[in-house]
Amino acid sequence: MARYLAVAVPVADLRRQPVEAIPLLNIRDDQQESQLLFNEALLFKSETDDWYEVEAIEQSKFDPVAGWHGYTGWVRKKDTAETEKPEGYNGLVKAAFTVIRSSPSQKALPVFPVSIGTRFLVTGEMKSFFEVALPKKRSGWVAKKDVMKVDGGRATAVEVRAQDLVRVARLFLGTPYLWGGRSMQMPWTVGPVMGVDCSGLVNLVFRANNFDVPRDAHEQWMTAKPIALSDLGPGDLIFVSWEDDPASINHVMLSLGAEKFIEATETGDIVRIRTFREKFGCNLGQVQTEAPEINGKHLHFGRMNTGKNG
Secondary structure, three states, rough: OOOOEOOOOOOOOOOOOOOOOOOOOOOOOEEEEEEEEEOOOEEEEEOOOOOOOOEEEEEEEEHHHHEEEEEEEEHHHEEEEEEEOOOOOEEEEEEEEEEEEEOOOOOEEEEEEEEEEOOOOOEEOOOEEEEEEEEEEEEEEHHHHHEEEEEOOOOOOOOOOOOHHHHHHHHHHOOOEOOOOOOOOOOOOOOOOEEEEEHHHHHHHOOOOOOOOOOHHHHHHHOOOOOOOOOOOOOEEEEEHHHHEEEEEEEEEEEEEEEEEOOOOHHHOOOOEEEEHHHHHHOHHHHOOOOOOEOOOEEEEEEHHHHOOO
16 A cells, blocks of 8 residues: 655755765755655655655656656655655745734734745635645644645646746846755755756756656756747746757756756856856847757757746
């Protein structure tokens, strides 16, 4: 019988091996697989004294042999709570972060903050607050202005406006790059270093619009609809391959329209807006339209099946 867990802290690290993360932004930690948000569902696989091996079923990944499955790794036991099955959700944090409070008042004691993209089961409301379910049959309260009510279940193909993708992406400006990062920096948190890598940024931008995309850049490319350079618009994705390997993607950026895009580049940097000339040394109009290639790296352009419009 399947055994499920839920993340019980604002953000938890998903590790390649059961070892603690390096608590520094300027060092690439190769043991870091991804990050898990509060309430995120996990499938139990095995355990040690202090760690669970899990499958992060909300972060899809493709294996040529096993097919699609969730990201696998290790999470600290103290960062999780047992649950009978993955809870449905009908609330989604759309602000950069929100604070869970002990009662429906801005003056109430804070429980802890949670990142954009966090999903809740909303169980009630009072004035300007939603009541939300917490682990161990507890409840808390979050400001309605920070949370979007959504249909329950996993999002697959809903209409997402390009302007909403861009709005959410801009919330991450100045956020530190973190290898394996998938979280927004928040006040009053004690725990893992927070930030995003390139695909973690894209994953959260779409998740905050109630649309699930894979965790990694290559799989995001696999699931995006290819578009021509001339069709590239706000909210579309720009994929960059490894040098001289056009079918292997290692970087993704989100187009803001025209020459600009937003990206999380590398360790030591922050999420920023850049232009094609700043990154590639040429304007978008100078990029060849057939099989675009710059310095041995191939560019691909894609659009998620969101039914997005302006």
